[in-house]
Amino acid sequence: MPEQEQDLRITDPSTASGGWGSLEGVAGILGKEGHALSTAALLRKQNKHDGFMCVSCAWAKPEPPHLLEFCENGAKATAWDLTSHRIDPELFARHTVLELEGWTDHALEQAGRLTEPMRWDAASDRYVPASWEEAFAGIGAALKGFDPKEVVFYASGRASNEASFLWQLFVRAYGSNNLPDSSNMCHESTSVALPKAIGVPVGTTTLEDFTHTGCILIFGQNTAVNSPRMLHQLEDATKRGVPIIIFNPLREHGVERFTNPQSPPRMLTAKSRLLAAQFHQPLPGGDLAALTGLCKLLLEWDAAGEAVLDHGFIAEHTHGFDAFKASMQRFGWEEIEARSGLSRAALEEAARTYVTADSAMGIYGMGLTQHRLGVEMVRMLVNLLLLRGNIGKPGGGICPVRGHSNVQGQRAVWITEKPELAPLDRFAELFGFDPPRDKGMDVVETAQGVIEGKVKAVLQLGGNLTRSLPERGLLEPAWRRLPLTAMITTKLNRSHLVHGRSAWLLPCLSRIEIDRQASGPQIVSMEDSTSGIHPSHGQREPASPHLLSEPAIIAGLAKATLPPNPKLDWDGWVGDYTLIRRTIAECHPEWFSDYDARMRRPGGFLRANPARKREWRTETKKANFLALESLEADPDMPLAQGAGHFQLMTVRSNDQFNTTIYGYEDRFRGVSGSREVVFLNPEDIAALGLAAGQRVTLETVAKDGVERRVRGLQVVPFDLPRGSAAAYYPECNPLLPLWHHARASHVPAAKSIPVRLHAEI
Structure with a gap:
């Protein structure tokens, strides 16, 4: 029978990922889906070489693995597939x-x-x-x-x-x-941007780079929800004193702190580890201006006599530096601050941390790719890494975090x-x-x-x-x-x-x-x-x-x-699937030679990636800087203006994977019982005379003659910039115009949709 609508409950968000909340979530779905004992036993083989690969996210599999190499969402995905129903x-x-x-x-x-x-x-x-x-x-x-x-x-x-x-x-x-x-709906912006920039369509980092890096920057990626097993690598990095700098419009509590479920002392004391050394909250799409500000600071400091750029690397391995440098001079700090939603002082804090590290990694998700200029955003992150030679060396590189397994x-x-x-x-x-x-x-x-x-x-x-x-x-x-x-x-x-x-x-x-x-x-x-x-x-x-x-x-x-x-x-x-793998190897020996045998070795094998060795298979035979033309991440759609106008981001909950909804508990955002919600800054709620739980309608602000509305959303206060809003995917897909997509990759621009909010009577 269809389930009945539940009452919305708003509580204080969980302050840490992992911990007892994660274990309770796993226990809950095991009981609900049946085969609880046998599925729980099977989880010990998840993401193990002699076991099965998780059907959820695509995060890397370490060798040797942890004792339990699965996360809460991965366990939910397994229980969901192995249901008794x-x-x-x-x-x-x-x-x-x-x-x-x-x-x-x-x-x-x-x-x-x-x-x-x-x-x-x-x-x-x-x-x-x-x-x-x-x-x-x-x-x-x-x-x-x-x-x-x-x-x-x-x-x-x-x-x-x-x-x-x-x-x-x-x-x-x-x-x-x-x-x-x-x-096409998420990382096509990556697949278009990276070949032009560094000659490969995928990231250059491996798990080993986490053990060598001196700094980690994360843009538009909610690790606790979308790739929780990465929290192990982030925790190990923080133990070594590696600063993690996060850029995300929403203050995502799950990625700030982590209680390792595989650490008995932390579980017994409920102690969590602070992961984020800095947490910056740009406006939706403001990452483009923020990255521009970071690059501009490095160029200014270097011009003033500080040795912050890797000039040897730039001269030997890159193309287009002078044009890129000239393009950065077009953008003044007033525009950068207005477009990013961040102060120059905040960007200086992040830039200072970045330039003091011998190596750095740039990690990102759909917060960069799902914009009209999503391809340009990815290339701006590449620009930042190239300025200090942070591609093709231990501990450095670019790391797009893929979703599907x-x-x-x-x-x-x-x-x-x-x-x-x-x-x-x-x-x-x-x-x-x-x-x-x-x-x-x-x-x-x-x-x-x-x-x-x-x-x-x-x-x-x-x-x-x-x-x-x-x-x-x-x-x-x-x-x-x-x-x-x-x-x-x-x-x-x-x-x-x-x-x-x-x-x-x-x-x-x-x-x-x-x-x-x-x-x-x-x-x-x-x-x-x-x-x-x-x-x-x-x-x-x-x-x-x-x-x-x-x-x-x-x-x-x-x-x-x-x-x-x-x-x-x-x-x-x-x-015999061995014959399929043999045929794949015949089609592309460089990537897949001896496919079947190498796959069976502990840890599998890494597909060839020339950029890791600073071999640039681009038209220029070098890594290419991008000369940026505009800081407006989503041209062709109006910015939020006036009371009731917001830039909407669609997001996922702790209790889902893409369009699969496991339940109605988003403990990291303090929401349970319903997904029909819209997250707003408390000051915006007060300014509009609204109250938590009040029902509102969102409609897209677009002059194309198409009416796009989602009704019955309940207001939830949350820590995000004023003028911004967030609501769940896929419930708010009706608000996204088909033509509102990344210009170069066609990825739907779901992270910045201009909407108008109306209170319902």
């Missing part, structure tokens, strides 16, 4: 799809694992059981009737390297490069809409077909194509696109007009209910389940945020005997859709 045909017999649309996101996934293939029956508005043969034949026949360029094949970052490789190979053999993925790995095996990033000539040679050479659709272009009627079908390898994409008011009606939707999935979510005129649910094994094929139990692999590739062994018996693995489903679709081709050995690949 099942969705059988009886659920759909009792409820039409329209009735299920009234359920919350949490209730839909809480219903349990899907157990057999289903197709939507239009006459009854219900999903009904289907055989795998029927599903493959029906989808294959439909795909044969479409122009491949009108079909989109989305991939979620949870899919393994093996499944992702087969997915893109199937799509390209079909004749399409429409391969959007979850990176294998979003970086699937991009490495060519899940991309950009044909120039895939070895198409090698594909043609190895597999005997001519891959398409035209650019495919990313997620923004996919959504626009659906709205305009140009897209005819969407197949999803995981994910929840109708919930995670912007412009919901226009997108959902258009999505229902699609001739075909098909979802490879483990659980029910909103995108299964907002479906096309023909719709299929294809339930797959979880990564944590044993995947038995012709050659025996299989191993899959994935890549973490530091380019470390690790094996993952299934541990639990499948939730249903009718489930297939992701590679088996992809192969079934391919065989039903494509003409026979003896060089595309779908049955052989599914029978």
